[in-house]
Amino acid sequence: MMVPAMRTLALALVLCLPLAAHATKIQSVRSPGGITAWLVQERTIPLLSINFSFAGGATLDDPARKGTGNMASVLLDEGAGPYNSLAFQTKLEELAVRMSFSADRNSFSGNMRTLTANRDAAFELLRLALNEPRFEAEAVERMRRQIITGLIEDKEDPNTIGGRLWFKTAFPGHPYGPSSKGSVETVTAITSDDLRGFLVKALARDRLTIGVVGDISADELGPLLDRTFGALVPGADFKPVPEIMPQGAGVLKVVQRDIPQSRVIFGGPGLKRNDPDWYAAYVLNYVLGGGGFSSRLNEEVREKRGLAYSVYSYLYPLDHAAIHMGGVGTQNGRVADALKVIMAQLALARDKGITAVELANAKQFLNGSFPLRLTSSGRIARLLLAIQRENLGIDYLDRRADLINGVTLDAVARVAKRLLQPDNLLIVVVGKPVGLTSRE
Amino acid sequence: MKQLIPALAISFIAALSAQSAQAALFHPKTHTLANGMEIVVIEDHRAPVVAHMVWYKVGAADEPPGKSGIAHFLEHLLFKGTEKVPSGQFSKIVARNGGRDNAFTSYDYTGYYQNVAKDKLDLVMGLEADRMVNLKLTTADVITERAVILEERRSRTDNNPAAQMREAMNAAQYMAHPYGIPVIGWKHEMEKLELADAVSFYRRYYAPNNAVLIVAGDVEASAVFAMAERHYGPLERAQTPPRRRPQEPPQLAARRVIFKDARVTQADWRRGYLAPTRTAGERQHAIPLSMFADLLGGGSTSRLYQALVVEGKVAASAGAYYSATGLDMGRFVLYATPSPGVSVAVLETAMDKALAAALKDGFTGKALERSRTGLLAAAVYARDNLFTSPRIFGDALTSGLSVEEVEAWPNEVRVVTMEQIMAAGRSVLVPRRSVTGLLLPAGGEGK
Numbered sequence: 025m026m027v028p029a030m031r032t033l034a035l036a037l038v039l040c041l042p043l044a045a046h047a048t049k050i051q052s053v054r055s056p057g058g059i060t061a062w063l064v065q066e067r068t069i070p071l072l073s074i075n076f077s078f079a080g081g082a083t084l085d086d087p088a089r090k091g092t093g094n095m096a097s098v099l100l101d102e103g104a105g106p107y108n109s110l111a112f113q114t115k116l117e118e119l120a121v122r123m124s125f126s127a128d129r130n131s132f133s134g135n136m137r138t139l140t141a142n143r144d145a146a147f148e149l150l151r152l153a154l155n156e157p158r159f160e161a162e163a164v165e166r167m168r169r170q171i172i173t174g175l176i177e178d179k180e181d182p183n184t185i186g187g188r189l190w191f192k193t194a195f196p197g198h199p200y201g202p203s204s205k206g207s208v209e210t211v212t213a214i215t216s217d218d219l220r221g222f223l224v225k226a227l228a229r230d231r232l233t234i235g236v237v238g239d240i241s242a243d244e245l246g247p248l249l250d251r252t253f254g255a256l257v258p259g260a261d262f263k264p265v266p267e268i269m270p271q272g273a274g275v276l277k278v279v280q281r282d283i284p285q286s287r288v289i290f291g292g293p294g295l296k297r298n299d300p301d302w303y304a305a306y307v308l309n310y311v312l313g314g315g316g317f318s319s320r321l322n323e324e325v326r327e328k329r330g331l332a333y334s335v336y337s338y339l340y341p342l343d344h345a346a347i348h349m350g351g352v353g354t355q356n357g358r359v360a361d362a363l364k365v366i367m368a369q370l371a372l373a374r375d376k377g378i379t380a381v382e383l384a385n386a387k388q389f390l391n392g393s394f395p396l397r398l399t400s401s402g403r404i405a406r407l408l409l410a411i412q413r414e415n416l417g418i419d420y421l422d423r424r425a426d427l428i429n430g431v432t433l434d435a436v437a438r439v440a441k442r443l444l445q446p447d448n449l450l451i452v453v454v455g456k457p458v459g460l461t462s463r464e
Numbered sequence: 465m466k467q468l469i470p471a472l473a474i475s476f477i478a479a480l481s482a483q484s485a486q487a488a489l490f491h492p493k494t495h496t497l498a499n500g501m502e503i504v505v506i507e508d509h510r511a512p513v514v515a516h517m518v519w520y521k522v523g524a525a526d527e528p529p530g531k532s533g534i535a536h537f538l539e540h541l542l543f544k545g546t547e548k549v550p551s552g553q554f555s556k557i558v559a560r561n562g563g564r565d566n567a568f569t570s571y572d573y574t575g576y577y578q579n580v581a582k583d584k585l586d587l588v589m590g591l592e593a594d595r596m597v598n599l600k601l602t603t604a605d606v607i608t609e610r611a612v613i614l615e616e617r618r619s620r621t622d623n624n625p626a627a628q629m630r631e632a633m634n635a636a637q638y639m640a641h642p643y644g645i646p647v648i649g650w651k652h653e654m655e656k657l658e659l660a661d662a663v664s665f666y667r668r669y670y671a672p673n674n675a676v677l678i679v680a681g682d683v684e685a686s687a688v689f690a691m692a693e694r695h696y697g698p699l700e701r702a703q704t705p706p707r708r709r710p711q712e713p714p715q716l717a718a719r720r721v722i723f724k725d726a727r728v729t730q731a732d733w734r735r736g737y738l739a740p741t742r743t744a745g746e747r748q749h750a751i752p753l754s755m756f757a758d759l760l761g762g763g764s765t766s767r768l769y770q771a772l773v774v775e776g777k778v779a780a781s782a783g784a785y786y787s788a789t790g791l792d793m794g795r796f797v798l799y800a801t802p803s804p805g806v807s808v809a810v811l812e813t814a815m816d817k818a819l820a821a822a823l824k825d826g827f828t829g830k831a832l833e834r835s836r837t838g839l840l841a842a843a844v845y846a847r848d849n850l851f852t853s854p855r856i857f858g859d860a861l862t863s864g865l866s867v868e869e870v871e872a873w874p875n876e877v878r879v880v881t882m883e884q885i886m887a888a889g890r891s892v893l894v895p896r897r898s899v900t901g902l903l904l905p906a907g908g909e910g911k
Contacts, residue, residue, distance in 0.1 A: 068510055069847050110774070113764045117834045120841030139844055166773060169803045173780035176804070177730040182623055282727060285618035316564070317543070317555035327552055330611025333619050353619045385560045392562015396579050398511040400849040 048398055050408065050418055053242040057250035061234035062408040062418070063242055066401065070140040072238025074150075075405040076253075077131040077413065079231040079343065082204035083265045084222060089214050091206020092222045093127030095164075095171060099219065100125050100134075102163040105152035109163045112149070121146040123153065128204050130343050131413075132226045137402065140239045144248075151252045154227060159216045168211060175208050182287035182454040183351075185279055190289045190349075190452045193277065194270035200345060230259040235408030237401040265344045269293055272450035276463045279454045286359040286455030290366070291349035292448055295439070297341040297414045303427050304435035305339060305348075305443055310386045311378045312369065312444075313337030313350055318385070320373070324365050325352060331362040348443055360459040367446040374444035377437035391425045490853045493685035494867055495692075499701050500673030503692055504867060505685040506853045514585050514681030515851050517577040518592050519858040521676070522669035524647040525571040525709050525792070531661055533649020536569040537613055538662050542576065543567075544605045546598040551605065554591060561587060571643055572791045573862035579851070582682045586691055593695040596670055606659045614655065617648050626732060626903055629723035633901040636719045637736050640710045641792055671702030676861045678854040712738060712793055718895040726906040731808050732801055733815070738897040739796040742788050743864035749888035750788040751876050756889040757786035757796060758835045759827045760819075765834070767827065768798070771818035778806045778814045791863045796892055808902055823893060826886050839877050 051063045061076075082093045101116065101123050103109040116123060119142040125134040134154075138146035178184040188203050195201040205211075232253060236245055270293055295305045306314075313321040313336050325335040337350030354362040378386075398404055411420050453460055495503045524535045545551035558565040563580035565588075578588040621627045631646050638644030648654070677696065679688045715738055742750040761768040761784025772779040782800035798819070802811040846852045860870045 066510060069844065071844060071848060073848075110765060110770070114834070117763065117765060117838055120838055122845070137845065137848075139841060162774070166777070169777070169780045172804055173730060173801050177801075179729040180625060180727050283623045285615065285623050287623070315559065318559040323552075326612055328608070330608040331615070333612055333616035353623075354615065355618060385556075389559045389562055392581055392584075393559075393564060394562075395511050395513045395581060396564060399513060399579075399851060402848070 048404065048421060050421070051242055052418055053236075053245050053249070055246040055249040055254075057254045059229065059232070059234070059249040059253050061236050061245065061249055062412060063235075063240070063245055064237045064404055064408065065239075065241060066237060067239050069401075070239050071137060071401065072140065072143065072236060072240050073135065073137045073401040073405045074234065074236045075133070075135040075402070075409050076232060076234040077133040077409055078227055079131050079233075079413070080226055080262065081131040081133075082127045082129055083199035083344075084225050084262055085199070085204075085206070086218070087199070087202070088210060089206070089218050090202045090210040091171065091204070092214050092218050093132055093226060094205050095167060095211065095214055096157075096219045096222050096226075097125035097127045097132065097134075098167050098171070099159060099163060100153040100157050102167065103158035103160050104149075105156040105158075107152070108158065108160065112152075115149060119145050119149070121149060123150065125153075127226075129200050133409075135402065135405070143240070147248045147252050154252065155255050157223070159219050161216070164216055164219070168214070171205065171211050172208055175205060175211065182281060182283060182285075183289075185281070186287050186289040186351075186452045186454045189277060189279060190291060190450060193272045193275065193452070194291070194347070194450055195268055195345070196271060198268050199265055200268065200342065224257065225260045225262050228257050228260040229253060232256070233409055233412045235405040235412070237405040237408070267344050270345065270347055270450065273445075273448035274450075274463070276451045276453070276460065278457060278460055278462045279452065280456060281454050283455050284355060285353050286356050286453050286457040286460075287351070287353050288359065288363060288451065288453050289349065289351045290449045290451045291347050292445055292450060293443075294339050294341060294346035294348035295443065296346045299346075301435065301439040301442070304431050304439040307383065307386045307390070307428070307431045308373065308378065308436050308440055308443065309337055309339050309348070310390060311382045312373055314339075315386070315389065318389070320369050321350070321352075321366060324369055325362055329361075329365065331358055331365065335362075335366070356456045357458045359453065359455070359457045363451070363460070370444045370446040374440050374446070377433060377440050380433060383431070383433055383436065387428055387431070390428050394424070490847065490857075490871075492853075492857065492867055492871075495685075495689045497672060497693060497697050499697065499699060501692070501696050501699075502676045502861065503689060504676065504678045504854075504857045504861070505683065505688045506678075506680040506857070507683060507685060508680055508850055508853075509682050511850065512582050512682050513579065513850070514582045514679060514683055515577060515579050515854050516585060516588050516592065517575055517678045517854050517858055518596070519573050519575045519676045519678065519862050520669060521573065521674050521704075521707065521862045523570050523572045523574055523862075524645065524649075525642040526669070526707060527642065527645075527665075530653060531657065531665075532645045533613065533647075533654040534657055534661050534665050535574055536648055537610065537654070537657050538665050539567050539569045539574050539576075540609050540613060541601055541605060541662050542595055542599060544602075544609075545600055546594050547600065548594055548598070549591065551600075551602075554595065557591065558588060563588060569647055571647060573858065575858055575862075577854075585679070585683065585688075589691055589695045593699065596672065596675065596696070597699055599666055599670075601659055601662060603659050606657075606662065610654065610657060613648065614651070617651060617654065620648065621646070622651070625723065625725045625728045628725075629721065629732070629901055629903045630734075632723060633721045633734070633736060633899050636721050636899045637738065637795060639712060639715065641712050642709055643792065667702070669702075669704060671704060672696050672699045673701045674704040676858060678858050680850055680854045707791065709792060715897045719899045721899060721901045722904065723902065724904045724906050728903055728905045730801065731905065732799075732903040733808050733811055733901070734797060734799040735815075735898050735900045736795040736797045737893055739786060739794050739892045741790040741792075741794045741863075742869065744790065744792045744794070746891065748884075749891055751873070752880050752884040752888035753796065753892060754786055754788045755832070755835055755839070755877070755880055756885045757784045758839070759831055759885070760784045760822055760889070761798065762835065762838075765831070767822045768800070768815070768818055771821075772800055772811070772814055776814050776818075778803055778811050780804075782815070789859055789863050789865065808904065812900070819893065823886075823890055826882060829882065832882055832885070836877060836880075840874055843874055
């Protein structure tokens, strides 16, 4: 499938908001009960998408019960209000409503899509899922089996093995360290009370952000917001997440696995989304490894040397940490060469920055390609969420092109020295690499 | 560029294509150039962008014997150069113009696309028309890119025991037809693919009369037709051979594929049945069969999920899928993952029992109407994503279907009866046409 190679890239793009001026009109809707949502009204097709998130997410998990938020997220549509699991799922099918929830390091998120004809009934199901989930024993145990089976399966996936070890090493003792899905041990320990306790903490209105796109007006949306979200707790106390820098500078960890291709994940400190040099870093990363088939890493590793099918880097700003990550997959006998080429490219960009032509090309792509992200209601709704979460302002779409066009060669050179430290990367290799051994 | 769509993605797209088309939904406008190139335009004015795609009616199942992977390899090589576009510049030119491009290969088609702002359509159409006939390859291009596709194979298949098991199952499913050969190719054959193989495949199949142009987005169809006439119109037809692949003999023996590997941590079970499509075999069963698949294993209210996951608790997940689109005989697939502590043997017994019960007793009328509602709603949801409709038409038109047949789909779904659904299920789900695959840890079931 197309997903594996592009997944991380897509994630980075969502988080990094490469926006550009466009006519999409965003309204800020305030419901009678005081709940705010951003809305793009689009009447062409009789449907709507709503995306929402509560900041905090999996960081609210008790470390001994890691995965509680994730488990709650898959149980919300497994029985709520008057409906048991089968009845709730049957309702969703009868109404052709699509609904899903998830918990990650930044937030607990949800989305729903419905046809206009079933709008009220769809929001009622969403209200029940958020406010009255049943957590019946049958559904809880069934979802536990599903999650644990997935976690066991993850242990044979080199990419997941590498990613988990990277985060565990970079963020020891911090909520960002373990996977949001938890482990077999922690998921086994989760109780229904844990799940209820999590929701009371996590679904608080003061951490709620909402984006809506589709066939609905502000007046129609307001009362639905109140009905759906109005009964959630206004705010909840929770232990603040400490700010943290990724650890493990200069560490290389080799995980021996009997596979023909070594999977490499490398990373170090990045930039927060509100950093004054964010746009310079964004342009730099595009040139280095974010630009798909146009990036320097792709040119040097894939096009010139045939060392990989996929090589990439991306900025990953979290709420309490900032990361610059990358990855490559190369046959065991040549993976050391691939890493050498990548490190040389990082050093080159650190020392010499980028060229004027590269800067111009990056600007043309980052601005010119922006409207390609306005091609489904769900994508626009996610964009509305991201702009709000990062406090970029409701006029951001109009200002974005100027922000990118304002990046200078000097700014890129400056941020390159700060961002690119090939000797200080934390590197994880999964496979049977030739010529690479762990170093602490 | 240069990405492969393996079987699962194909069936997803095909399932979607089965679920999504209706004249009243997409309003496609069509035209055919004098040189035989078909054009489909879907106007969508919500955003100032356009998807430009060229689909060739050639895929991995059209490869010469012993040259597996050449269709996909050539797809990669199309991003090298021509007289006008220096080697390696194609994607960079697209990116410089704010566009995203890529390509994909399947059994029945090879597709290329650029998503761009609408004022760049003329530019990308010129680039795509140029490389349809003017590709210039060097031995150096071939050597480097061959290393890339071998890495791609390692990433997708050789590093992944579950993918290796599916590859082995597929090979057992098709005894004669090339659908049994992986799209990406067998490693030992990929290693020997050469410049001449790529060039002869290119000359044979890359021509306007073997291509479908699909444009979706903020455009007027008449303007697209005129633009296409300018760029693609001057290209000459080629003598493209008819698509006659070796066909399956009657399948008389149920097969089992057991893949045991030290890397496997989680056992898995699946079974494929040789199945007709809308253009192959007993075609009348195709659309009823897609509804049978939905009722049997399409979601959490489905028969298999309820029997194996909810009631029996022997499976952590279970379901079925089937694609009604495909030039030749396709597959109907059952899958299940055993719950922790449950053996695959116990799971398989429960699966067989649930399947037998479904084939004997059928489904309720309410379940059928729910399924129909879901399929028809999917057709509306499909309109929401600009990039969905071009995929649906491309898949269909390169797999032997017409625009009209795609559009007739919702009306066909509306009138399918329970009798037709059960007749389709009973006709296709017979053990003799099946391959059962077990993915197991090296030590056995690990119970």
